[in-house]
Amino acid sequence: MPINSRIRGLRDRTPDERLGLVAEGAGLDVDALSALRTESGLTLDQANHMIENVVGLMSIPVGVAANFTIDGVDRLIPMATEEPSVVAAASNAARMARGHGGFRTSSSGDIMIAQIQVLDAVDPFATRLRLLEASDELRALANEQDPMLVSLGGGVLDVSVRVLPTRAGTQVIVHLHVDVRDAMGANAVNTMAEAIAPRIAEIAQTRTLLRILTNKAELRLTRTRGVFDAELLGGAQVVDDIVAASAFAEADPYRAATHNKGIMNGITAVVLATGNDTRAVEAGCHSHAGRNGQYSALSQFEKDVDGNLVGSLEVPLAVGLVGGATRAHPTAQAAIRLLGVDTARELAAVIAAVGLAQNLAACRALAAEGIQRGHMTLHARTVAASAGATVDEIGAVAARIVADRRIRVEYAREVLSELRGKRTPA
Numbered sequence: 001m002p003i004n005s006r007i008r009g010l011r012d013r014t015p016d017e018r019l020g021l022v023a024e025g026a027g028l029d030v031d032a033l034s035a036l037r038t039e040s041g042l043t044l045d046q047a048n049h050m051i052e053n054v055v056g057l058m059s060i061p062v063g064v065a066a067n068f069t070i071d072g073v074d075r076l077i078p079m080a081t082e083e084p085s086v087v088a089a090a091s092n093a094a095r096m097a098r099g100h101g102g103f104r105t106s107s108s109g110d111i112m113i114a115q116i117q118v119l120d121a122v123d124p125f126a127t128r129l130r131l132l133e134a135s136d137e138l139r140a141l142a143n144e145q146d147p148m149l150v151s152l153g154g155g156v157l158d159v160s161v162r163v164l165p166t167r168a169g170t171q172v173i174v175h176l177h178v179d180v181r182d183a184m185g186a187n188a189v190n191t192m193a194e195a196i197a198p199r200i201a202e203i204a205q206t207r208t209l210l211r212i213l214t215n216k217a218e219l220r221l222t223r224t225r226g227v228f229d230a231e232l233l234g235g236a237q238v239v240d241d242i243v244a245a246s247a248f249a250e251a252d253p254y255r256a257a258t259h260n261k262g263i264m265n266g267i268t269a270v271v272l273a274t275g276n277d278t279r280a281v282e283a284g285c286h287s288h289a290g291r292n293g294q295y296s297a298l299s300q301f302e303k304d305v306d307g308n309l310v311g312s313l314e315v316p317l318a319v320g321l322v323g324g325a326t327r328a329h330p331t332a333q334a335a336i337r338l339l340g341v342d343t344a345r346e347l348a349a350v351i352a353a354v355g356l357a358q359n360l361a362a363c364r365a366l367a368a369e370g371i372q373r374g375h376m377t378l379h380a381r382t383v384a385a386s387a388g389a390t391v392d393e394i395g396a397v398a399a400r401i402v403a404d405r406r407i408r409v410e411y412a413r414e415v416l417s418e419l420r421g422k423r424t425p426a
């Protein structure tokens with residue numbers, strides 16, 4: 001049965017009811033998603049085998065973004081985040097794109113780059129050519145390190161070499177271009193780099209130093225675009241204003257930093273939920289934002305021939321379905337089950353679409369009513385909890401501080417005392 005992501009009114013349901021509705025929408029038995037619940041997710045023993053000096057666990061809320069259609073397939077998308085309004089925003093944007101086919105994506109491939117740094121070459125330009133002449137040998141030596149990857153059709157595709165002037169003298173930098181298939185690939189390419197470094201040193205007649213991947217994964221780009229309905233956005237003026245906001249972010253690094261943070265609100269939440277390396281993805285995306293010399297917006301919004309708004313996003317996404325914590329973390333496995341993705345590329349496509357949706361929702365709110373109405377209304381629940389409200393009191397306290405337009409902890413405390421019958425001087 002095809003997945004149906006158009007689930008109305010999830011906000012009005014309990015977490016258990018939502019999980020049931022989401023499982024139904026995804027065509028899954030709800031038990032397949034049980035690891036999304038804290039009590040049946042990662043155990044202390046499992047955590048103790050993941051990182052060092054484990055003493056405990058930290059739970060992060062996992063929400064599900066609705067309404068997404070990506071490359072013609074509906075997806076219900078788990079998002080791990082502590083920030084209010086992010087899941088609502090992504091769902092709202094997906095709803096606005098749904099009538100125009102949702103999100104379309106493409107990929108440049110699954111290629112990660114390992115760097116080997118060569119120091120003190122007396123003839124750096126000739127060294128570069130000697131290394132290029134040995135490309136086939138170096139490729140074969142690297143592939144010997146990972147027969148599994150090669151058997152899956154992956155492995156080293158190319159070797160490139162640069163002469164790099166630095167303040168510590170001229171260096172020669174070797175790049176291994178490795179197809180890592182459905183892995184994030186860092187461990188795989190780092191192993192290869194360390195294995196071929198001695199041979200590189202022989203050819204270069206000097207020594208190597210760093211052997212490590214680059215997180216500037218410019219050969220692992222995912223692109224997505226979406227058409228957002230002008231009427232649902234709020235009309236032609238809102239469309240024009242979002243275009244003006246986008247132009248601001250494209251031209252100004254100060255605005256671009258926050259514009260891109262909005263994109264990463266969506267991207268990082270799905271990367272985390274699926275047990276992938278959020279720091280690697282963030283480093284890749286922000287390095288990509290500076291690729292043309294000045295840090296700029298990762299996305300662009302334009303008005304199309306029909307007067308609707310079209311968004312475009314291109315980002316490096318080094319994510320995997322195997323390796324790292326993805327397979328070791330039960331909650332990540334449940335999140336991937338819910339997504340219904342079968343390859344790392346499909347996962348990256350979903351992540352990019354959520355990033356663009358998040359970005360649109362933020363820019364729409366900023367260009368229309370301002371971010372605070374939507375964001376702070378949902379943030380009020382966090383403020384109420386910070387003031388000491390119990391789960392049974394949060395709703396009433398949040399509603400009151402929103403109604404009084406005083407969404408602050410000290411006022412929430414006053415309201416809480418009042419609600420508990422202990423009036424304090426206002």
Ligand SMILES: CC(C)(COP(=O)([O-])OP(=O)([O-])OC[C@H]1O[C@@H](n2cnc3c(N)ncnc32)[C@H](O)[C@@H]1OP(=O)([O-])[O-])[C@@H](O)C(=O)NCCC(=O)NCCSC(=O)C[C@@](C)(O)CC(=O)[O-]
Nearest residue numbers: 008009011085086088089091092258259262361362365374
């Ligand atoms: C918050 C909304 C969506 C409200 O927007 P709204 O128009 O009041 O929403 P609505 O009540 O009309 O609901 C429309 C749909 O939104 C979703 N939705 C709506 N509310 C909820 C909810 N409570 N729980 C779950 N889903 C929700 C849901 O899909 C719903 O469809 P329905 O279920 O009714 O068929 C809107 O104001 C918005 O998108 N604001 C942007 C919020 C945002 O971007 N938050 C990120 C934090 S701010 C930040 O860090 C990024 C930023 C701003 O700095 C980036 C930048 O500067 O560019």
Ligand SMILES: NC(=O)C1=CN([C@@H]2O[C@H](COP(=O)(O)OP(=O)(O)OC[C@H]3O[C@@H](n4cnc5c(N)ncnc54)[C@H](OP(=O)(O)O)[C@@H]3O)[C@@H](O)[C@H]2O)C=CC1
Nearest residue numbers: 148149180181182183184185186187188277280322323324
């Ligand atoms: N700067 C960075 O970003 C760094 C990140 N890391 C960490 O590296 C980890 C990711 O590295 P990664 O290499 O993915 O981890 P793994 O080594 O855990 O997984 C990759 C391995 O999985 C095996 N594999 C099985 N099926 C597949 C498949 N379909 N496609 C590809 N490989 C498959 C391959 O061979 P085999 O079975 O023989 O292993 C491959 O080498 C993350 O935890 C990340 O945090 C580490 C260092 C630096």
